[in-house]
Amino acid sequence: MADTPDATAAQGGPAGEAPLRGRIAKILNTSAVDGPGNRAVIFLQGCSFDCAYCHNPETRPAITAKPGLRPDGKEAWPRWMTSGQVLSSVGRYRAFLRGITVTGGECGEQPEFLQELLRDARAAGLPGLVDTNGSLDYEAWPGIVAAAEGFMLDLKAWDTDEHRALTGAGNASVLKNLDFLAASGALYELRTVIAPGLFDAEATVRNASEALARAGSKARYKLIRFRPQGVRAAWRSLPPPDDALMERLSALAADSGAAEVVVV
Numbered sequence: 001m002a003d004t005p006d007a008t009a010a011q012g013g014p015a016g017e018a019p020l021r022g023r024i025a026k027i028l029n030t031s032a033v034d035g036p037g038n039r040a041v042i043f044l045q046g047c048s049f050d051c052a053y054c055h056n057p058e059t060r061p062a063i064t065a066k067p068g069l070r071p072d073g074k075e076a077w078p079r080w081m082t083s084g085q086v087l088s089s090v091g092r093y094r095a096f097l098r099g100i101t102v103t104g105g106e107c108g109e110q111p112e113f114l115q116e117l118l119r120d121a122r123a124a125g126l127p128g129l130v131d132t133n134g135s136l137d138y139e140a141w142p143g144i145v146a147a148a149e150g151f152m153l154d155l156k157a158w159d160t161d162e163h164r165a166l167t168g169a170g171n172a173s174v175l176k177n178l179d180f181l182a183a184s185g186a187l188y189e190l191r192t193v194i195a196p197g198l199f200d201a202e203a204t205v206r207n208a209s210e211a212l213a214r215a216g217s218k219a220r221y222k223l224i225r226f227r228p229q230g231v232r233a234a235w236r237s238l239p240p241p242d243d244a245l246m247e248r249l250s251a252l253a254a255d256s257g258a259a260e261v262v263v264v
């Protein structure tokens with residue numbers, strides 16, 4: 001996570017010295033679509049995946065010497081903030097919030113800060129959901145799991161080669177997290193973006209649903225239509241899936257053991 005000498009300094013030294021700071025891409029004070037109820041959404045900067053259909057490419061670089069460019073052409077600067085600064089920033093909306101959702105980029109790229117933010121938010125009465133691509137091994141971070149209200153896990157593709165072609169990274173940790181979080185009851189939601197032609201959606205949905213059933217998980221499985229709006233120019237001509245495909249995949253997920261399936 002420390003990419004440059006400056007980055008190391010900004011995150012703080014050994015415990016007890018400078019306060020821990022996270023790289024924050026942006027904060028949304030209220031959202032009704034990032035978990036149950038109204039939530040503040042904290043976008044952490046940096047992601048080790050490079051998904052073809054990424055809608056937030058400006059949040060991918062861990063450190064930006066110059067502003068990142070959003071797909072709409074606007075500049076985006078990450079900020080260094082302590083968890084206290086993040087929570088006081090959303091504090092004025094406290095009365096309207098059920099909790100926070102920590103996302104990215106990929107929030108698991110800054111595990112110490114994620115853990116501290118979740119603990120502080122819980123202490124402030126704002127339970128935190130973790131929205132993650134699953135690249136961090138959460139079994140190795142019991143403090144994060146204990147502090148989190150739950151996890152929303154992305155599964156881009158079941159097959160490792162397809163996953164690598166789609167994201168530039170393997171999926172061993174994603175599949176491990178699926179089993180671990182589902183079995184421990186910490187998985188709130190599993191999500192797959194359905195982008196025709198980029199991976200075998202049937203195999204992914206079937207295998208993922210069977211994994212949820214094997215673990216006895218009641219987590220809902222959200223199937224998300226690929227939407228070309230907001231993605232990088234090279235991918236804007238990719239067609240979104242039609243209704244028939246989404247209905248077929250939804251039925252397949254239910255038949256394969258997913259307790260609840262949602263199509264958006």
Ligand code: SF4
Binds near residue numbers: 050051106
């Ligand atoms: S995991 Fe999310 S933020 Fe990272 S590249 Fe993929 S879509 Fe973008």
